Structures are given as structure tokens and as C-alpha cells.
Amino acid sequence: MSCAAAAHRPRLRLGGLDGAERLCLGRGLRVALAEDRTVPLLHCQWILPAGARHDPAGLEGLNALALSLFTGAPDGRAGRMAAGFEPLGADLLPHTGWDHATVAVELAARDWHAAIDWGECLFSQPPPSPAAVVAERDRRIARHGLAARNVAVQADRWWHRLAYPRSRFGHPVDGTEDSLAKIEHRHVEALSEDRFRSPLWFIAVGCVPREQLLSRLAGNVLPVRRESSARPLPEPPAETPGSTYQLAMPASAQAEIRVGQASVCRNHAAFAGLQLLAQLLGARLSGVLRDRSGTSYRTHVRLVPGTGSSPLIIAATVEASRVGETLERIAHEVERLREEPVPEAELAAAKQVSEIDFLRSLQGLPGLAARLKRLAVNEHPLDHYQDHLEEVRMLNASDLRTIARQHIHRERFFEIVVGPPVSLSPWRTAVVPLEDLDTGSQTERDHP
């Protein structure tokens, strides 16, 4: 992959990212700002070191539960203050990811100070009350009960549990009914002191009143946590030979299929190539399963970037009678990626779609903030995405076939079918009913 041509290629305009800046305030708070004046809104994000990877073994869902309580418990100061956002027309969006928790606030630019003042309140409030912990825990357990009836949610959850059997990555970010039931007030109290006192970053994009905003942040007395993201990568998950698993949900109208494997981490040299392969595979499957045969209205392929491992997942919703042939078609298209070079025109089209998708993500404030956040928490330079786009442009058919052969292995795939009972013979001979699987004896280890 030569980069000789890259030096002469004009760099793409990347909207708000082109004028972005990063600062460290006197007391250590790190701030990233990007301007976009299309509409009079400001989008702010506080980034906290409270991702699901920090959930203690057996208490999965603790960080997500604590974030929800810290930002919105009605008897908490921040919760009462957040209720004051509603008259401002502001949206408060707490989100727990694997590595970090993010609290996003989007509001009219003229009300920018409310987002800063609320952040200060958030990080200095006392832990939530025992009653609030119990109420939120029970609410989340009830939500799990409703999700148990959702075929797509069940398919996603079972796929993760099987693909990451000895890792907490195999559990949903919001835990399970069992793990939530074990969470007590003391767990939330300890976590709040450890992870909800110090933001890692503050991100602001949109109509940013730069000087006033920095001034207000500088007057804020929060302690600031410095946590390097350059930590050693955990051991990747075990490469268990794949099997086909089936979960019967007789009342469902359609079957959900999930097929895929645990793949390389986001910083791996092959990641950009795998992303392009995922896109090619998605386009091919959509052409075959949707446009040509009318089998599936929704088919997509995702490579979800992860710090230790990125799940590569093929998802399709089909009628029960067409599950077997769909599994065969997916297997065939995966094999084609490994065996046949991608035709030039198809490759060029995939690269263009990839680039347009990236640029589109910069046209909305949440997307722009998400890109800025990724640069910040991964300690990438501000021109990182220019290099990434160039890397994708330079990939050729031979590179992609090599990457597919090295990193996509059907024998490592997990196949899950959730929906009406259906016989998978003759397509699959070894089918494991999920009802018979003992998932209670998993041993825990760190996030992959």
C-alpha cells in the first residue's frame, strides 16, 4: 500500500473538524471545541471514566445504572436541575459505552451556560439515596423483562454471549436481570466516588461562544482526572469453533439471524480494510437477499469498533421458511470475499460510499461531537481522519483479499437464529437449542 500518491492529493474539507481545537485549562480540564453555525444550537458532552468495562464481575450494568441515577434521579441535585432543562427545550442524553460514559446536552446556543453549570452540579452532588437506587434498579429489571419478548434484542444479546463467552463484553452494557438484582446502594456509592467525580473531557460543538464558555469552565472547580487511553490491550477472546444456535420464540412473525465473529481491535492495521469488506458484504447481501429475491427487507453488516476486539456481525430478518437458504447465501458471500478479488468498479463504489458516510457524519452536531470525542479519548491528532480516509482510498482488491483470508473465518462464526421454530436440516447438521445451553457457569475476565 504505497502512500506516494497521497502526498499530492488535496485534503478533504471536514466541516467543523477543520477548525477544531483542543485545550487544557489551567486546572487540567481538557476541552475540545468545533464550530458549526448551520443552526443556533450547541451540543456539549461530558466524558466520564465510567464505561461498562469497569463493571465488577457479577454486577454488570452497575455503571449504566449509576449514570442514569447521577444524571436523572428525581431526588438528586443534578436530576432536579435536569428537570430545569425542559423549559429550555434541551435534550439530556446519558449513554454508557464499553470504555466511557457520555452525558450529552443539546440546547439553544443562547442557553449555553446551563450545560456548564449542570456539569458542575453533576460532579459535586452526593451519591443517590438508597430508595433511588432500588427504584432505578427495579425499573431496569422490568425493562429487561420487556426486552425478553423482542426477537431482535434477543438475537443480538445471545450472539454477544456466545461470541465472547468468557468476557464481560458478552453481557449487555445495561447488565442482566440477575446482575442488576445484586446491585445495592453501597456499590453505587463506591462507584460514584471512584468514577463520577472527575470528567475526562468536555466537548462542545455548534454555535460555540468560545471565550465565555472557556471562562465559565475555568471558573469551575472540578477535580480533573487524567487517564491515558494507551493501556495494554487485553487478550482477545478465545476463537471457539462456530456452531449454529437456535432460540425458539413461537409468537414471533419473522426470524432474526445473526452471523459473525469476534474480529480485530480498532487500532489494528487491518481494521480499515475490514470495515470496507463489511461494507462490500452488506451491499452484496442486500442485493441478493433484498433486491433480487425479496427474502429480507432488512439486511446489514456491522464491524463495531472495539478497544480489544471488534464484533463483525451480519444481521438479517427473514421469514421462517427462508432461514436455511439465507444462512447458505451468507456463507457463500463470505467465501467470495476470501476467494475472489473485488471487481474494480465495485471497490471504487464501496470506497465512495464509505467516504460519503464519513462526511455525512460530520453534518450533524451529535456526529461531529462523536468524531471529536473519538479523537480525544484515543489521543489521536486532529488530522487523524484525513490519514484514515487516505488509508481507505489506497486499499486495492489484492489487499482486501489478503485481509479477508487472514481475518474472516467462517469456521469461527457464530450463527444464531431466533424466531418461530424451524428445521434447519439439511442446511445445518449441528444445531444447538439455546434453551439447553448452560450459561450460568461462565467465568469472567476483562473486557476484550
Place this chain on the structure above:
Amino acid sequence: MNAMPIVEASPMGIGAAAARAEPVESWELANGLQAVFQADDRVPLVAVHAAYHVGSRHDPPGRSGLAHLCEHLKFTGGGCATARTFPDRTTFTETLAAGDLRRALAAERARMTEHRFTEDRLEAERRLLMVERRQTVEGRPFGRDFEEIHRRLYPPGHPYHLAPVGTLDGLRCIRLGDAEELSRDGYRPERLVLSVIGNLLHAAVVEALEEIFADLPGKPWREPSFSELDPSNPLSGAPPSVLSRVPFPRVYVALRGPGFGQRDCSAASLLLRSLAVGRSSLLARRLIDRLGVARQVQAHIVPMREASTLVVAVDGIVGGDSGLLTTETLAAVEELITVPIPEERLANVRHKALTDLWSSLQRPAGRAAHLATLQAFLGRATFPADVESHYEELDTGEVAEVALSLWKAERRTVLTVNPERGRQ
């Protein structure tokens, strides 16, 4: 302030908090094609949104789903392209490199000139539409409710009676000739509004449109109007509750409102927000906070040319009493009608309506769709939209008048969806 750069500093700097939108240009070609353009130079892309006056209101009797099927037949795909069918219109949106505008326009021209389909293609799309219906309507909890509400609000024979997705019977009856006829009659320049937003110059867009579309013949056309607010247009007398495979009860209150973009529609939107959007809404305070009988309230407006469907949905708790849920929901609606919204509360919902509007207009694709809809329904595309000034001008008196005229019992329908026994 004590700030110091640690990584890189901005070459551009960041100033005060004012938005900076480019002006919107709109014009009409000699053949009746209407065009809208707004420059947006943030990234080297362009969003092209085509809105044809072809929707489920044009489905012939017994052929429900024809406009939707035609949309599928006309859709040429692409990685960043989408298509949708609404009651009044069918839209095709694509985002592409700014330099590829002419390719998108050529595809649009092909949509207006190629009207022959094959039986094989028709069958594949018919099958896909049936799968789509099973996945998005029949296979989803509460998935059929939207259709049911429309059937109740708009009686048989009304253009909005059936939903765009189509019925299984209607889809089965469609013949190749039906699709080709709708394609020839509906996909024409005088029935198209083309909205272009991106990193381009106005003059270049005008030139490209003239070059690609000017030779297509047009003829005078006007969408026939119907009086939506005619009180002689009764609601259907369907039973107030139904059983379904759902985990908890849900109550809907829905009504026929004013058409999209009209001042009264903006007033109706403020009323809907006061009733059902956010924790301080009438329904949330009464049913969630005070009585504990509901777990969530939501509100939607389905914007259409001559009427908007306003819907409030209240989710009960699992195993809860749906009768109480219905009674209390209607009590909150009565309060909305009889007690004018205080000025302070109106200011709050106005603020939320404005931030939601701005949020929906951030992306060029969303803005292109919004501007095309304004142009198609009202004949003028403005940004920020007329809707924004409506929100700012409406006072408590005017909103209270709209509440009295719109929300009375004879204009609304109530639907309670109960879990089937043993399926909760």
C-alpha cells in the same frame, strides 16, 4: 481565564453564538418542475431530494400499496440513497459527492422517462413489500395501530383512509399495467419538487437543471383538494378497544388537524407538546408522577397536505388497568381544552418546539426534505421556516382557540390496545 493549548490550536478561531444560514433560492422550470437550492459548504457533498406528488391517496380502489410498489420499482438504490412513500407524496433522497450532482439529476430524469417494468421485477418487489409489511406492521408490537387510527379518522373512500404500506389484498391485485400507468401519470416534471443542498454554486445548479430537465414536456396540473375539516366527514364508529400481542396496554387519542405548515398546525403542535412531551407535560405529571398508572407518554404529528394526524400514545404499566388509563388520559385532554396554557408554560413548549425544529434541520438531507415539503404543500420554501415564526408569534389566546376547535370529542378517536390474555 487561564487556558493554554496542549495539542493543536484552531487556525480559524471560534466566535460568538449566532447561526449563519445561506439563503434559500427557489424557481420553476417552463415545464412546471419546481426547484429549491441552498448552499452548504461544510463538506464536499450534496443532498438531492426529489418529492413527487404521488402517494397512497392516488392508489385506485382495491390497489392499496400501488404508490409504494411504484416507489420500489423506481428506486435505483446506491449506498447513501433512500426512498419513502407518504399519503401525499413519494420521495427519493441521495447524498453524494458534490461533483456528482449531474449523475443524480440524470437518474431523476430516468425516473420520469422510463415507465416500462418487467413481470419478474414486479413480482420480486411485490414479494419484498409483503415481507416489509410483515416485518414493520404485522410482526411488531403495536405495529398495526397507525393503520387502525387512520381508518377511524378517515372513513372508507377518503384519500387518507389506507396507509401507504398497502394491504396484502391490495398488493396481490396490482398488475403490471397499474404500475406503468401510475409511473407515466405521476412521475412527471410538473409533479416534482427537486431540492438540492450542498457545496455548489447556485448558478451551476440552475444550469444543470436546465440542461437535464428543460426538454421534458410538462402540462398544467393541480392536486384536487378536499375539505378535511368538513364536519359532515364523520369518524368511523369502530370499537374503542382491541386485543393484540403486546406486553402492556396503550391508549391512543388521535385527531384530524390542520395541514402541514399552516399556522393552526403549529398551534396544534404546541398543544400536543403541552399535553404529552416531556416530564412536565399534563399527561406525564398526571399519569406517571401522580397516579403511577403509566410508564411513558409520546406524541406524534403525521404531516400531510390537507390534514395532519395528531396522535398521543400513553403506555400503561405491565398488568395495569387499561380502563383507568383511558379515563385519566381523557381527563388530561379535557384539561388541555378547558384550561388555557399559562404564558410561562407556553414559552417552555415553544422553546422545545424551536430546538426540535433546528435539530431536524442540521443535516442537508433533513433540510432538503423539509424545504421540498414546504414548496410542495405551500408553494414557498423558507429557511428558517415559516413554522419558526409561527411558534414565536402564537400567544395563549390563539392557542386556546385552536384547542377548543380542534380537540372536541367529535373530531377525535380513542383507541385502547389491550394485551391478549396469556400473552402479557
